[in-house]
Amino acid sequence: MLTVEHVDKSFPTAHGFGALARTLTGRPVSRRQVLFDVTLSVGRGELFGLLGPNGAGKSTLLKLLSTLTTPDRGRLTIDGIDVAAHPLQAKRRIALCTSDERSFYFRLTARQNLEFFGALMGLSGAKLRRRIDECSALVDMREHLDTVFGGFSSGMRVRLTVARALLSDPGIMFFDEPTRAVDPVHAEEIRALIRRRLVEESGKTVILATNLLDEAWELCDRVAIVNRGRVVALGPPRELDAELDAVVRYRVTLDHVDDELLARTRTVPGLRELRVVRSERGVDLHVELEPGGAALGALMRAVSWSGASPREFRPIDPEAIDVFKKVTSDDRG
Amino acid sequence: MIAAEAPLGLNPAKVGAIFRRDVRVALSYPGNFALSWLSIGVEVVIAWYIGHLAKPSASFGSGGHVASYFQFVAVNSAFVRFQTAALNSFAEAIRDGQLTGTLEVVLATPTTMPEVVLSSAVWSFAFTGMQTAVYLLIAMAFGLSLGHVDVVTALVFLVLTIGAVSPLGVLAAALSMVIKKPGPIEWVSNATAYLFGGVYLPLSRLPHWLQGIGWCLPITHALNGFRAAVDGVPVTSVAYDAIWLLVASVVLMPLSLWLFGRAVHKARVDGTLAMY
Numbered sequence: 321m322l323t324v325e326h327v328d329k330s331f332p333t334a335h336g337f338g339a340l341a342r343t344l345t346g347r348p349v350s351r352r353q354v355l356f357d358v359t360l361s362v363g364r365g366e367l368f369g370l371l372g373p374n375g376a377g378k379s380t381l382l383k384l385l386s387t388l389t390t391p392d393r394g395r396l397t398i399d400g401i402d403v404a405a406h407p408l409q410a411k412r413r414i415a416l417c418t419s420d421e422r423s424f425y426f427r428l429t430a431r432q433n434l435e436f437f438g439a440l441m442g443l444s445g446a447k448l449r450r451r452i453d454e455c456s457a458l459v460d461m462r463e464h465l466d467t468v469f470g471g472f473s474s475g476m477r478v479r480l481t482v483a484r485a486l487l488s489d490p491g492i493m494f495f496d497e498p499t500r501a502v503d504p505v506h507a508e509e510i511r512a513l514i515r516r517r518l519v520e521e522s523g524k525t526v527i528l529a530t531n532l533l534d535e536a537w538e539l540c541d542r543v544a545i546v547n548r549g550r551v552v553a554l555g556p557p558r559e560l561d562a563e564l565d566a567v568v569r570y571r572v573t574l575d576h577v578d579d580e581l582l583a584r585t586r587t588v589p590g591l592r593e594l595r596v597v598r599s600e601r602g603v604d605l606h607v608e609l610e611p612g613g614a615a616l617g618a619l620m621r622a623v624s625w626s627g628a629s630p631r632e633f634r635p636i637d638p639e640a641i642d643v644f645k646k647v648t649s650d651d652r653g
Numbered sequence: 654m655i656a657a658e659a660p661l662g663l664n665p666a667k668v669g670a671i672f673r674r675d676v677r678v679a680l681s682y683p684g685n686f687a688l689s690w691l692s693i694g695v696e697v698v699i700a701w702y703i704g705h706l707a708k709p710s711a712s713f714g715s716g717g718h719v720a721s722y723f724q725f726v727a728v729n730s731a732f733v734r735f736q737t738a739a740l741n742s743f744a745e746a747i748r749d750g751q752l753t754g755t756l757e758v759v760l761a762t763p764t765t766m767p768e769v770v771l772s773s774a775v776w777s778f779a780f781t782g783m784q785t786a787v788y789l790l791i792a793m794a795f796g797l798s799l800g801h802v803d804v805v806t807a808l809v810f811l812v813l814t815i816g817a818v819s820p821l822g823v824l825a826a827a828l829s830m831v832i833k834k835p836g837p838i839e840w841v842s843n844a845t846a847y848l849f850g851g852v853y854l855p856l857s858r859l860p861h862w863l864q865g866i867g868w869c870l871p872i873t874h875a876l877n878g879f880r881a882a883v884d885g886v887p888v889t890s891v892a893y894d895a896i897w898l899l900v901a902s903v904v905l906m907p908l909s910l911w912l913f914g915r916a917v918h919k920a921r922v923d924g925t926l927a928m929y
Contacts, residue, residue, distance in 0.1 A: 331924045340832065380924070386761045389924045408763055416761040422754035425674065427681035432674075439670030440762040484758075 322362040322385070322492060322525060327394030329355040329380055329549075354380050355549045358394070362527060362542075364491075367519045369540030370529040373648065377549040378529035379419065382494045385527070386416045398492060415441075417485035419496040419529075421477035426470035430461060430480055433469055434487065441488035448487075455486040458513055460506060474501040482510055486518075492525045493518065499535065515539050533644055547648045569636035570619065572605040574628050584622040590615030602631060667764060668772040675776035693788050700726045701795045703853070712855045715881035716890055725880065727792040729852040731785045732814070732879040736872045738781040739774070739818040740842050743826035746773030751833075751929035760926065766917045767910065770826055778815060801885030809888050810878030813895055816902035817871035820909035827909070830916035833929050846872040874898050 330351035332339055342349045355377045362368040370378040383389045384396055387407035396403040403410045424433045431452060438448045456462040459479040464472070472480065478501050485493055495514065499507035518524045530536050536543045537557040545553040545560075553560055574581075577596065585594055590610035597604040605623070609615040623630055679686055704723025707713075714720030746769060750756030759769055793799055821842050828834075846852060849863055850872040856864050867873045874894035881891040888895060920926045 383757075383924070388757050388760060388921070388926060390918075390921050408765065411761065411763045414761075416758065418758055418761075420754050420757075423758045425678060425753060425755065428674070428677055432677055436670050436674045437758065437762065440667055440759060440764045442666075442763060444666055488762075 321364055321397075321399060322527070323395075323397045324358055324360050324381070324385075325395045325397075327355055327358045327381075327384065327396060328353065328392045329377075329384060329389070330392055353392075353549060355384075355391075358546075358549070358551055360544055360551060360554060362525055364525055365519065365523045367515065367526045367528065367539055367541050369536035369543035370527060370546055371531065371533065371536040371543050371644070372546035373531060376546040378531075378546055379496055381546070382416065382496050382527065382529055385494060386414060387411055412442075413490055414492045414494065415485040415488055415490045417481050417493065417495045417498055419478075419481075419498075419500055421474055421481065421501065423481065424469045424477070427468065429466050429468050430456070430472070431465040433480070434465075434484060437484050438487045443488060451487050451489070452483075455483040456480075458486060458517070459483045459510065475503050475506060478502050479506060479510070482513070490524075492527075494527050494529070496529045497531070498528070499530075499532070511535065511539055545644060545648070552648065568609045568616070570605075570607045570609070570616075571632070571634055571636055572607060572619075572623055572630050573601060573632035574603050574605065574623065574630055577603050577605065577628070581623065581625070581628060584625055585619065588615060588618040588622050590618075606636075663768055663771060664764075667768055668775060671769070671772035672775045672779075675773065679776070679780070689784070690787065693784055694791055696730060697727065697788060697791045697795060700730050700792065712857055715877070715884045716886040718884045718886075720880075720884065721796070723792075723795070724797055724883070725855070726853060727789075727795075727797050728880050728883050729876050731788040731792070732876060733846055733850070733852050733872060734781045734785055734788075735778070735811075735814050735875070736818045736821070736846055737843060738777045739815065739822035740825055741822070742774040742777030743770050743819075743822035744829040745777075746770050747826050747829050748929065751927055754927065757927045767913070770823070770913070774819065774822070782811075799883060801883075803882050803885050803887055806878060806886060806888040806891065807882035809895060810875060810882060810891075810898070813878070813898035813902065814871070814875035816906065817875065817898040820902070820905035821871070823906075823909035823913050827913040827916035830913070830920045833925075845870055849873070851876055871898060871901050874901075 330353040332349045333352045334350065339349050358377075358381065360368075370381060372378050380389070384391055385398065385403060387403055387410060390404050398410045398413050401410045401413070424430075425436070428436070434452045434456070435448065438444075438451060443451060452465070453462060456465055459482050461476065461479050461483055464476065469477070469480070478498065482495075482498055485495070498514070499510050502510060514526055514528065519526055528536070528540060540557065542554065542556050543560065544551045582594070582596070585591070585605065585607070588607075588609070592608040592610060593606070594608075595606040597606060607619060609619060620633070623633075701723055703726055704721060707722035709719050709721045711717055711719050713722055713725035747756065750759060750769070756769075760766060789797065789799060825842075845866065849856075849859065849867040850870045851867060852872075856867045856873060859867060874897045877894045878888075878891050878898070881888075881894075917926075920928075
């Protein structure tokens with residue numbers, strides 16, 4: 321169980337002489353707030369997504385949970401342990417898979433790097449060697465263990481960060497954009513590893529920070545959409561789709577359309593977008609409406625007014641991008 | 654509430670891992686590694702050349718022994734390395750972690766910042782010890798006399814020197830955390846060591862007011878001890894310098910660790926642990 325309660329976080333905006341002089345003279349240094357009253361909880365065995373654009377505050381939240389920075393206000397707990405008050409105890413329960421592929425010693429081999437980080441995690445001897453073999457195999461890096469890290473591609477480096485995070489086999493894992501720079505095949509393997517092996521088979525709690533909508537929607541039990549430091553939506557992906565009801569899409573297939581029909585359709589109240597797509601089966605009108613029954617009724621009247629008989633009139637499921645756009649644009653507004 | 658991490662809870666397995674990492678990284682730069690050994694020979698030759706600039710004198714020896722200026726400079730140059738190592742190693746441990754991007758990942762493991770920084774000094778001091786030994790061996794070929802070394806005095810001063818100069822290194826590391834460059838403490842300490850610490854000139858030959866500055870420096874008392882050890886002087890005869898170093902260690906170490914803890918805390922609050 322992991323909780324984040326009313327957490328605010330800010331960082332200084334300047335690090336030069338001015339900031340140093342202010343610090344030494346006890347004057348306040350201007351700060352930029354990056355998290356605002358963030359509250360969420362993640363249950364044991366849950367795969368929880370942090371989804372948001374670049375700079376939204378996802379990595380900051382993971383750094384707070386990993387004890388790498390401290391909150392201005394609020395409280396974070398891991399299995400009931402206050403992260404700020406007992407960082408060592410908290411760190412024994414977690415692993416951080418950073419997004420920084422640079423976080424290894426370039427002159428050492430992958431095995432030497434994993435030996436070093438494994439030892440810091442408390443592993444040693446045969447157990448450490450076994451874990452290195454197992455974890456590197458999981459990310460298809462076993463045959464590269466004795467290669468110098470500096471010679472790896474970006475994707476291989478990212479895969480090694482995943483292997484490193486797996487070494488100590490902790491109950492709670494934080495993944496910060498684990499498929500960034502990874503080729504599609506290995507990205508899919510990493511997603512499967514997280515979803516099936518870590519969460520479904522091993523019962524681990526995983527927080528996945530990502531800016532890939534499909535990744536969050538496909539993998540996560542629940543997703544918090546973070547924008548400008550605020551959690552602007554939170555829930556299971558399918559519920560977010562439905563609850564936010566960002567836009568309603570219909571595809572109306574007709575034998576033909578004329579200018580009058582299009583003109584009447586464009587007057588439908590709540591119409592967001594109208595596209596005409598011609599195909600072998602006829603003409604498709606792709607219509608996006610604001611939610612609400614009135615718009616739908618007006619659309620049906622518009623397309624049947626001229627005597628045209630729709631061959632097909634079907635709703636199109638909302639897409640993650642609609643949810644994301646809606647919550648982030650609302651927040652901007 | 655923000656907790657301070659246990660400052661001296663060193664885990665031998667982690668110390669070993671950090672030591673192995675440092676050895677491997679050092680050996681992965683074979684050219685630099687080889688040159689660092691070759692440079693010792695050059696340093697000895699320079700000391701030997703400088704050694705001819707002055708006649709043997711009792712002021713170059715300990716306990717009334719007349720010693721050559723080469724003996725004086727060679728012993729001082731050999732052992733001042735420990736101060737340089739202390740000043741560099743702690744701050745470099747942080748800076749290397751920041752530059753390689755490994756610091757945050759290391760600190761996300763159940764490892765404290767003091768563990769990381771203090772353990773990083775193990776290789777540095779071991780390497781310095783080996784280089785000092787080689788320096789002295791080469792210097793022997795140039796006429797340095799080590800036939801009367803008092804081993805007890807040498808060991809006592811080795812331990813006390815590391816204890817007294819390490820806090821300066823920890824302070825440099827703290828400064829490195831805050832201003833992201835360890836420079837000032839390193840520069841000031843090294844410069845004052847050579848100018849006022851008696852590396853090139855006996856303190857007694859400096860103006861009185863400069864002797865006061867020299868007296869305040871740990872390296873002055875450390876070098877007094879090492880020269881005494883080389884001259885075969887028992888530790889009891891240099892007890893004053895030993896006590897000075899012991900008091901400095903006891904006072905400065907907790908103070909430097911406290912300041913280092915504050916610097917790390919500030920870096921955590923500001924989110925600048927990995928910034929350089």
